[in-house]
Amino acid sequence: xxxxxxxxxxxxxxxxxxxxxxxxxxxxxxxxxxxxxxxxxxxxxxxxxxxxxxxxxxxxxxxxxxxxxxxxxxxxxxxxxxxxxxxxxxxxxxxxxxxxxxxxxxxxxxxxxxxxxxxxxxxxxxxxxxxxxxxxxxxxxxxxxxxxx
Amino acid sequence: xxxxxxxxxxxxxxxxxxxxxxxxxxxxxxxxxxxxxxxxxxxxxxxxxxxxxxxxxxxxxxxxxxxxxxxxxxxxxxxxxxxxxxxxxxxxxxxxxxxxxxxxxxxxxxxxxxxxxxxxxxxxxxxxxxxxxxxxxxxxxxxxxxxxx
DNA sequence: TATAAACCCTGGAGTTACTCCAGGGTCAAG
DNA sequence: CTTGACCCTGGAGTAACTCCAGGGTTTATA
Numbered sequence: 001x002x003x004x005x006x007x008x009x010x011x012x013x014x015x016x017x018x019x020x021x022x023x024x025x026x027x028x029x030x031x032x033x034x035x036x037x038x039x040x041x042x043x044x045x046x047x048x049x050x051x052x053x054x055x056x057x058x059x060x061x062x063x064x065x066x067x068x069x070x071x072x073x074x075x076x077x078x079x080x081x082x083x084x085x086x087x088x089x090x091x092x093x094x095x096x097x098x099x100x101x102x103x104x105x106x107x108x109x110x111x112x113x114x115x116x117x118x119x120x121x122x123x124x125x126x127x128x129x130x131x132x133x134x135x136x137x138x139x140x141x142x143x144x145x146x147x148x149x
Numbered sequence: 150x151x152x153x154x155x156x157x158x159x160x161x162x163x164x165x166x167x168x169x170x171x172x173x174x175x176x177x178x179x180x181x182x183x184x185x186x187x188x189x190x191x192x193x194x195x196x197x198x199x200x201x202x203x204x205x206x207x208x209x210x211x212x213x214x215x216x217x218x219x220x221x222x223x224x225x226x227x228x229x230x231x232x233x234x235x236x237x238x239x240x241x242x243x244x245x246x247x248x249x250x251x252x253x254x255x256x257x258x259x260x261x262x263x264x265x266x267x268x269x270x271x272x273x274x275x276x277x278x279x280x281x282x283x284x285x286x287x288x289x290x291x292x293x294x295x296x297x298x
Numbered sequence: 299t300a301t302a303a304a305c306c307c308t309g310g311a312g313t314t315a316c317t318c319c320a321g322g323g324t325c326a327a328g
Numbered sequence: 329c330t331t332g333a334c335c336c337t338g339g340a341g342t343a344a345c346t347c348c349a350g351g352g353t354t355t356a357t358a
Contacts (some may be wrong), residue, residue: 014281019307023345038353040306052281060279061254064344070279073270085265088275092258095251102248105210109241116234120201121222124230125308126237130209132163132201146208157334167335172316187324189335213315306353313346319356323336328329 004042014051021051029068030055032136062091153183153191170200178203178217194255213242 009017022042024030030050033041043051050071057067066087073079108129115125170190171224173179174256179199182190192200199220206216214281222228264274 006306016345020344020347022307025342036353038306040203040353049281053279056281058277058344061251070276074276074280077269079269079273081265081270082278084202084270084273084275085262085267088258088262088265092255092262095255095258099248099251099255102244102251106241106248108209108246109237109244113234113241115238116230116237119230119232120158120226121228121230122226123231126233127219127223127230128194131200132198132205141165142176156337166317168317171314171336174313185324187335189324207315301357302357304353304355307351310348311346311348314343316342318341321337321340323334325334326332328331 002039004044005048007043010041010048010051016051024051024054028065029064029071043066051133060091062087065100066091076109105131153193154197156190156192158193159197159200162197163204164202165204172198173203176213178213178220195272201222209240210244215240 002046006014007018011021014021021030025032031042033047036042047094052070053068053074057070057076058064062070070084073081073083112126112129115129117125121127154169155160156170163170170179179188179196180277182192184194185191202220202223203216206219207213211219213249218236219233223231224228261275261278264278266274
């Protein structure tokens, strides 16, 4: 009749592995829950809902820090929700950027694939497309970021 | 008249920071280069081209391990290049998956954004959309992977 | 009641691919 | 001969987990 759940049950209910819950506790994203006599964590319905919120926000691609900000906001009912809107907007933009990058990449890879008609490594069109030509090298400034894809 | 370059020059020529070159050396992706008397690394044109290849392949989103495999293949001119094709194909598929995931996400976020017309946190449509409803919780098996986006 | 299976605990290491730093040495120009 | 730009090493830090060993606890079964 006790509605408090063990970490495994909370994991099942919220849709994430128990390890994640402990991790979120460690980084202070969720509060330390109460414990049983046997030192087991126990979670009430509110805590489980909070975990579900986190899982869903992460699934939507929000970073832990963004989730943290949203969680800190939710108890302040009267506060303006413009910040949530802004976070979502920023997130949407970054997704658009990723989609654009990946689409460009997709085209390059597809072109490389269609140009390859088998054969040996010596005349592989794909390796050729990746390799820098013997003369030209792209100039650049230091500290150019690598593609994070 | 010596065409060997310092790590900084090789970095500029290949388009990546010097730190990356040292890192690639550390993980064995590139061989240890020769050194000057003052213990500076020096790179010849072939090594610089190899670095350029790496940078380009990384830019195309191949993982280090995939790059490693391609690099190990290039000296074997007579070998069939089907493996390169396969790697590229797999990579293309994973990109397609990512694009699909991100596009789905995009739609969700956009829907959330258009449903939000300002107001307080209490009736924020976005937070509402993320929060799990009081009753329904998605069942799941343990060890469900999180979205990596 | 005994014991095995299933669950939970902690702390720490490993993952990817870098990025940045401190605390030094080396080299070229003025 | 000093200043500044470059280079060296080793190690820590990043994001967000994921997995493990070596324990303790609880529950179901024999």
